[in-house]
Amino acid sequence: MRDSSYTSSSENKSAKKRALIIICIAAVVIPLFLGIGVIYKKAAEKNTVNAFTKQRFEDFYALKDNSLDMVFVGSSHCYCTFDPALIEKYTGLSSFQMGTPLQHPDTTYFELKEILKTQKPKYVVMDVYWDVLDDNFELKQADSFFEVLKDKSIKKQYIKEVFPLSDKVKYSLWPIRFQQDYFAYAASAMQKGLQAKYGVKEKAGQVQQGEERYSDRGYVYSNQTMLESEYDSTNQFKNFDAKKWTMAKSQKKYMEKIVSLCQSQNISLIFVTAPVANVSLGYIKNYGVINKAVSEFAEKNNVPYLDFNMENRNGELFSNDNFRDDAHLNHSGVEIADKYFARWLKNNGIN
Amino acid sequence: MLFNSFSFIIFFILVATGYFFLPHKGRIWLLLIASYYFYMCWKPVLIVLIVFITFINFFFSHVIYRAKSAVRKKRLLVFCLLINFGLLFVFKYFNFAANSIYSVLGFFGLHYQKPAFDIILPMGISFYTFQAAAYTIDVYRGDIKPVKSYVIFSLFITFFPQLVAGPIERSKNLIKQFYHKHRFSMENLVTGIEIMLMGYFKKAVIADRISVAVNTVFNNSHSYSGLYFFIAMLLFTFQIYCDFSGYSDIAKGCAKILGFDLMTNFDRPFLSPTIKEFWRRWHISLSTWFMDYVYIPLGGNRCSRLKKYRNLFVTFLVSGLWHGASWTFVIWGALHGVFLILGDMTREKRNRLKHILKLDFGFLGKVSQALSVLITFGLASAAFVFFRANTVGDAFYIFSHITWNIRKWLTPQYLYEVFTNMGINIFELKISAIAIGVLVLCELFGGKLINERLKKAGFIPEVLFYSFIALFILTTGVFYNAGQFIYFQF
Numbered sequence: 100m101r102d103s104s105y106t107s108s109s110e111n112k113s114a115k116k117r118a119l120i121i122i123c124i125a126a127v128v129i130p131l132f133l134g135i136g137v138i139y140k141k142a143a144e145k146n147t148v149n150a151f152t153k154q155r156f157e158d159f160y161a162l163k164d165n166s167l168d169m170v171f172v173g174s175s176h177c178y179c180t181f182d183p184a185l186i187e188k189y190t191g192l193s194s195f196q197m198g199t200p201l202q203h204p205d206t207t208y209f210e211l212k213e214i215l216k217t218q219k220p221k222y223v224v225m226d227v228y229w230d231v232l233d234d235n236f237e238l239k240q241a242d243s244f245f246e247v248l249k250d251k252s253i254k255k256q257y258i259k260e261v262f263p264l265s266d267k268v269k270y271s272l273w274p275i276r277f278q279q280d281y282f283a284y285a286a287s288a289m290q291k292g293l294q295a296k297y298g299v300k301e302k303a304g305q306v307q308q309g310e311e312r313y314s315d316r317g318y319v320y321s322n323q324t325m326l327e328s329e330y331d332s333t334n335q336f337k338n339f340d341a342k343k344w345t346m347a348k349s350q351k352k353y354m355e356k357i358v359s360l361c362q363s364q365n366i367s368l369i370f371v372t373a374p375v376a377n378v379s380l381g382y383i384k385n386y387g388v389i390n391k392a393v394s395e396f397a398e399k400n401n402v403p404y405l406d407f408n409m410e411n412r413n414g415e416l417f418s419n420d421n422f423r424d425d426a427h428l429n430h431s432g433v434e435i436a437d438k439y440f441a442r443w444l445k446n447n448g449i450n
Numbered sequence: 451m452l453f454n455s456f457s458f459i460i461f462f463i464l465v466a467t468g469y470f471f472l473p474h475k476g477r478i479w480l481l482l483i484a485s486y487y488f489y490m491c492w493k494p495v496l497i498v499l500i501v502f503i504t505f506i507n508f509f510f511s512h513v514i515y516r517a518k519s520a521v522r523k524k525r526l527l528v529f530c531l532l533i534n535f536g537l538l539f540v541f542k543y544f545n546f547a548a549n550s551i552y553s554v555l556g557f558f559g560l561h562y563q564k565p566a567f568d569i570i571l572p573m574g575i576s577f578y579t580f581q582a583a584a585y586t587i588d589v590y591r592g593d594i595k596p597v598k599s600y601v602i603f604s605l606f607i608t609f610f611p612q613l614v615a616g617p618i619e620r621s622k623n624l625i626k627q628f629y630h631k632h633r634f635s636m637e638n639l640v641t642g643i644e645i646m647l648m649g650y651f652k653k654a655v656i657a658d659r660i661s662v663a664v665n666t667v668f669n670n671s672h673s674y675s676g677l678y679f680f681i682a683m684l685l686f687t688f689q690i691y692c693d694f695s696g697y698s699d700i701a702k703g704c705a706k707i708l709g710f711d712l713m714t715n716f717d718r719p720f721l722s723p724t725i726k727e728f729w730r731r732w733h734i735s736l737s738t739w740f741m742d743y744v745y746i747p748l749g750g751n752r753c754s755r756l757k758k759y760r761n762l763f764v765t766f767l768v769s770g771l772w773h774g775a776s777w778t779f780v781i782w783g784a785l786h787g788v789f790l791i792l793g794d795m796t797r798e799k800r801n802r803l804k805h806i807l808k809l810d811f812g813f814l815g816k817v818s819q820a821l822s823v824l825i826t827f828g829l830a831s832a833a834f835v836f837f838r839a840n841t842v843g844d845a846f847y848i849f850s851h852i853t854w855n856i857r858k859w860l861t862p863q864y865l866y867e868v869f870t871n872m873g874i875n876i877f878e879l880k881i882s883a884i885a886i887g888v889l890v891l892c893e894l895f896g897g898k899l900i901n902e903r904l905k906k907a908g909f910i911p912e913v914l915f916y917s918f919i920a921l922f923i924l925t926t927g928v929f930y931n932a933g934q935f936i937y938f939q940f
Contacts, residue, residue, distance in 0.1 A: 114637065118636050120916075128924070135921075278926070286878070290870060293876075294866075298862075300863070300866075332670040332673030332674070
């Protein structure tokens with residue numbers, strides 16, 4: 100074995116010079132990195148989806164204690180499907196919409212803990228969208244959720260238990276955490292600039308008519324319809340085959356925790372899978388695999404389950420015009436869904 | 451475990467720290483355990499395959515070395531290679547072969563129950579199988595003696611920086627380095643970090659960002675046309691280069707910090723004036739592997755012109771198939787074979803023409819050289835359409851629709867529509883274009899080893915350049931849903 104562990108003074112000098120390079124790079128990069136983080140964070144504050152979540156929680160915290168019969172939790176599919184005003188109209192139950200973008204069951208669990216501090220609902224309706232039952236941790240969804248939480252101890256516990264190590268690092272670095280927000284903001288500004296300078300406009304069929312806005316009690320109203328491209332080229336479900344789909348163990352564990360939490364509080368838990376557009380459902384191969392897995396889980400835990408995609412598999416309930424995009428209902432679809440949901444509750448003896 | 455993940459950075463810091471605190475024997479064990487762990491983070495059970503390949507090649511290399519007769523040596527080698535490539539065939543090519551035979555027989559009206567197995571393609575199988583096979587062939591040829599230590603041989607096969615996507619190291623270069631006790635060196639640390647930074651820049655800033663636009667267009671090719679295809683084609687050329695050479699840089703940088711020198715896998719391939727030169731600079735470890743173990747054994751160029759072209763074509767056909775079990779890869783390889791043959795056939799005439807037109811020196815010579823580089827880049831990019839397309843039909847569709855609306859290509863409205871409908875937002879596209887510009891400038895003016903050049907340029911340029919690169923990575927790199935390296939699937 101050869102050993103090259105000799106040193107000399109010239110080598111020491113050279114080593115010191117090389118070490119100085121690393122120190123100097125760090126000295127240049129760190130302050131600029133922190134400064135850019137501040138710029139990115141400012142852009143994130145202008146993100147409308149984050150603004151909806153913020154408004155939702157502000158409205159929730161303004162509620163009187165124990166004033167709700169029903170709470171909706173889950174992903175964007177949830178806040179784009181259940182309108183508390185319509186639910187009240189069809190069932191007489193007072194409800195609130197607590198869905199947040201891409202909310203995974205781990206997030207739902209902690210959100211529910213926060214909700215149950217001030218509310219004692221009879222029912223918790225949990226949106227079970229398959230995409231949030233995977234193991235891919237979504238820092239964005241977690242971030243937008245806990246930034247609006249009042250209880251900082253839940254936030255700490257959430258970060259400790261749910262965040263993978265690498266995301267704990269990303270979370271602490273603003274330029275990484277808020278990069279997507281800044282890029283979206285900068286793109287929007289760039290597009291506006293180009294439109295003003297060259298008189299260019301969005302491609303025909305790429306501009307959504309109508310509006311999407313935070314409405315009331317957590318619900319996000321929209322009268323928009325799907326873009327032409329979402330029927331084909333930009334449809335997110337194109338080439339999606341559910342043949343090998345399974346529920347991630349980590350999310351399953353949190354779903355079980357949610358079941359236990361509701362049982363301990365004497366709350367009726369209901370699982371619902373919100374509909375995706377008819378055209379999207381047509382693209383999904385082996386959807387039955389997902390339905391079977393969730394149904395079995397629900398049955399095992401004695402939780403009633405409504406899968407809108409199965410109810411709509413032949414297009415009986417919705418048409419593509421009832422969707423704001425390839426996966427979310429617009430208000431015309433929400434009216435159909437909520438009416439159907441109220442009837443389903445009654446038919447199943449739940450309410 | 452991906453190189454572009456925080457988990458890997460933490461893993462590497464721990465391994466590198468432990469490595470320099472241990473005695474030499476302990477270091478080898480540490481690297482071996484770390485390498486196994488690195489691979490098992492993906493699918494633990496598939497480590498069995500690496501252990502098996504290691505054992506088979508270790509065992510046969512010794513038996514071949516000891517065998518007295520040439521015939522017996524040859525038989526043993528053939529048997530060992532059959533096991534190596536047999537496993538590769540089962541895991542990588544079985545379904546492709548079954549489907550192809552089924553289609554051919556179906557064409558002649560012969561239908562049968564097609565055998566189909568749900569086989570996982572083990573990450574990096576083509577890389578470690580080729581590395582192991584090359585070692586055994588080298589022993590058979592008498593170029594090297596078999597390694598006595600099973601642990602060192604295992605580490606040679608599994609050394610984590612190059613395990614899943616190369617470079618495919620030669621035993622002559624790597625094994626001897628495992629016997630050397632590497633002292634911690636600040637020089638190696640800084641150089642390693644600088645090489646890794648360039649790798650992360652290529653991967654996180656360029657490849658992962660533009661992959662979204664590339665996937666959007668290539669996965670929905672029938673919904674696009676014209677300039678979309680042209681841009682997606684160029685972007686994919688940069689994506690694959692940045693993805694793969696980025697991986698090689700990170701691998702080389704990691705190894706450098708630990709005191710190892712891995713071979714250079716890419717040498718500014720897009721500055722090549724000919725396709726022949728391109729292959730001297732692109733995936734060098736694989737090109738030289740095919741040269742030494744396929745092209746030369748087939749007869750190389752020491753035979754008739756026709757046989758030389760046959761050897762060239764077969765080598766590139768096999769090289770295409772090495773990349774993936776699909777006809778798109780076979781066609782990609784075949785195209786390069788054709789380019790090389792045509793290049794060789796016309797070389798003398800082109801040189802004569804250049805001489806007559808005085809395009810071989812001075813200013814016109816430089817213009818001619820630049821034009822050659824552009825044409826080579828264009829040919830490589832066009833061939834990459836087959837590499838990336840989901841099916842052969844998609845690739846032909848792209849070529850037949852790429853010039854659609856060409857008169858409108860430079861109108862502001864059409865450009866705006868294209869730039870805002872490629873799956874990534876226009877700001878991301880701008881960032882990517884700037885990053886590609888930076889990369890091209892680095893390759894044009896940085897030479898083969900930009901870190902060496904900057905070191906010579908002085909302290910301040912070196913600090914400023916790497917600060918800029920580090921900041922670029924940290925503020926514009928893709929850290930959410932960072933993509934796997936493309937070559938992992940090979």
